[in-house]
Amino acid sequence: MINNMECLTKTSSVFLITSFFMIYALNADTLRYMKHKQGDDEPKQEWDYVDVRSYAHMFFWLYYTTDPAGYEHVPLVMWLQGGPGGSSTGFGNFAEIGPLDIMLKPRNTTWLSAASLLFVDNPVGAGFSYVDNDDAYTTNVDTIAKDLLVLLKTFFMEKSTQFQSIPFFIFSESYGGKMTAAISDVLYQAITKGDIKCNFKGIAMGDSWISPIDSTLGWGSYLYTNSLIDLSGYLAVNSSLQKVAQAIQMGDWTQATEAWGSAQDVVEQKSNGVNFYNILQWGGSEPTIRGERLIDRMTRRMLGRLHNDPLSDLMNGPIRRKLKIIPEHVVWGGQSDMVFQKQTEDFMKPVTDIVNSLIMNTTLKVVVYSGQLDLIVETTGTEAWVYRLDIAENFRKATRIPVFNPATKLTSGFVQSAKNFSFYWILDAGHMVPSDNGDTALAMLKMVIEMSSTK
Structure with a gap:
């Protein structure tokens, strides 16, 4: 059964006064939970586990929209996090687009104002999802897509049938974009065959790991143009990036992933520790540890920001107690490192062919968006593979129009569209676009929804 949120009772004024004098005796974890209980009523929510395979258990968390019109009149958006191994129910929810931030304060730019939100801890092992043995981890994007299809079939056909006719979108970030391409392909086929009832409308892949070599080869010029490295x-x-390209040309995908990690080391050394996720946020890169294995260092770089201490404390404390269904042996993020490491061979493989097929052979709205300040999936690298798609000629002829920040009324991005494909350039944002530029990210969401409804 789906676990509905328990009603939170309002704290009495007597208790509030007493709590004020006891505040210094309470730890930070307890204080956050108390403030949460004392807030306004929360939006309707449901959460549960789905056994997607033997020994593989996937967790999802659904929020119904806060739009007064009701969930029947707005889309459902599934959010997929990157990594692989990042938690959608954690980072995507509390650090980017959910109703509350990490301090459990209301987020003014929550996407819940325009859509219902479905957060999924994917692949199995990420966040509160877990596996019972080592063989149950996924090792490639194909298995990830099959697992997600099982979850979506269970969601739409058994647990939440009321969403079958609601317009459904998948939005994602980083490696989540690669997973989005894969699941969208199999989901569209399943809908066509009648295996699942779902009103699938479109996808939006943000700073996404679609063509890893294109994104990587742009690092040098991007850093040099922004004065972050000198000529040497x-x-x-x-030179380090050419080793990545050579490994890919030889079809040695594991070596390509290792060479990519070594190239990151060179970038950090030559730039004095640039932040891969936002070049203006210095000090954000994970420091090198003497004697550390390369794969462990790569894992910390990819997942460190997604599993920071405040978020981990929140998820393993107040949120765990709220959900009530998390098994005692499961620690939020406890298996995420293994999730990343199991994808080593598949990590650098592109999925541009899948994206191209979705644009050319489906009715889906396909969106790519890129943060201006992102290094790890920098914009010119994304443009490189976009301009090799079959839609490229029409896209080149299209007019790029400005996107305005609804708060400042200033230009905060651009969008260019051809047929069912759109590219958004988001200014003042790095890899985590909704976290860095929440107003414009929300504006983009509404534009994608509106454009899809007119097709």
């Missing part, structure tokens, strides 16, 4: 640094970075 530029040459050193490019």
Whole structure:
């Protein structure tokens, strides 16, 4: 059964006064939970586990929209996190687009104002999802897509049938974009065959790991143009990137992933520790640990920001107590490192062919968006693979129009569209677009929804 949120009772004024004098005796974890209980009524929510395979258990968390019109009149958006191994129910929810931030304060730019939100801890092992043995982890994006299809079939056909006719979108970030391409392909086929009832309308892939080599080869020029490395640094970075390209040309995908990790080391050394996720946020990169294995260092770089201490404390404390169904042996994020490491061979493989097929052979709205300040999936690298798609000629002829920040009324991005494909350039944002530029990210969501409804 789906676990509905328990009604939170309002705290009496006597208790509030007493709590004020006891505040210094309470730890931070308890204080956050108390403030949460004292807030306004929360939006309607449901959560549960789905056994997607033997020994593989996937967790989802559904929020109904806060739009006064009701969930029947707005879309349902599934959010997929990156990594792989990042938690959608944790980082995507509390750090980017959910109703509350990490301090459990209301988020003014929550996407819940325009859609219902479905957060999924995917692949199994991410967040509160877990596996019972080592063989149950996924090792490639194909298995990830099959697992997600099982979850969506269970969601739409058994647990939440009321959403079958609601317009459904998948939005994602980073490696979540690669997973989005894969699941969208199998979901569209399943809908066509009649295996699942779902009003699938479109996808939006943000700073996504679609063509890893294109994203990587742009690092040197991007860093040099932004004065983050000098000429000798530029040459050193490019030399390291050529090793990545050579491994890919030889079809040695595991070596390509390792060479990619080594190239990150060179970038950090030559730039004095640039932040891969936002070049203006210095000090955000994970420091090198003497004697550490390369794969462990890569894992910390990819997942460190997604599993910071405040978020981990929140998820393993107040949120765990609220949900009530998390098994005692499961720690939020406890298996995420293994999730990333199991994808080593598949990590650098592109999925541009899938994206191209979705644009050319389906009725879906396909969106790519990119943060201006992102290094790890920098914009020119994304443009490189976009301009190799079959839609490229029509896309080149299209007019790019400005996107305005609804709060400042200033230009905060651009969008260019051709047929069912759109590209959004988001300014003042890095890899985590909704976290860095929440107003414009919300505006983009509404534009994608509106454009899809007119097709």
